[in-house]
Amino acid sequence: MKNTALITGSYGGLGTCFVQTHGKQGGDMILVGRSEKKLAAQAEEVRAKYRVEVHTIAEDLSQPEAAQTIYDTCRENGWLPDILINNAGFGGQGDFARERTMEQISP
């Protein structure tokens, strides 16, 4: 693999942008997310579009053992990431000043 990016949350909003940008540059990828089905569909599309090597790891990153499992999977398969784009996550939407109390900001 060459110029390999490990991208978490790859099929979400910003994740898809990171994947497309890296693919355009000819970089290989290891895509991480919760849904095996969505990862497989994305990997197929990206391989066909950019002719790059793409592997997937289905993991729920909220689980304490997830990072170790991802590390072990990469090691076992000889996948060596050059770049980590640790994008998976979630956030609220709305008017921050109106919708957040001081307790929520600083419990």
Ligand SMILES: NC(=O)c1ccc[n+]([C@@H]2O[C@H](COP(=O)([O-])OP(=O)(O)OC[C@H]3O[C@@H](n4cnc5c(N)ncnc54)[C@H](OP(=O)(O)O)[C@@H]3O)[C@@H](O)[C@H]2O)c1
């Ligand atoms: N969009 C913004 O304006 C903005 C601003 C500041 C920071 N951010 C941060 O940038 C990141 C991406 O934002 P986004 O707007 O693109 O979010 P998004 O559209 O909700 O996509 C988030 C991605 O992360 C994955 N994900 C969430 N929880 C996960 C978990 N426990 N394990 C594995 N994958 C998980 C989601 O997969 P599932 O669909 O399977 O849950 C999805 O692919 C987030 O960390 C967010 O907090 C975004």
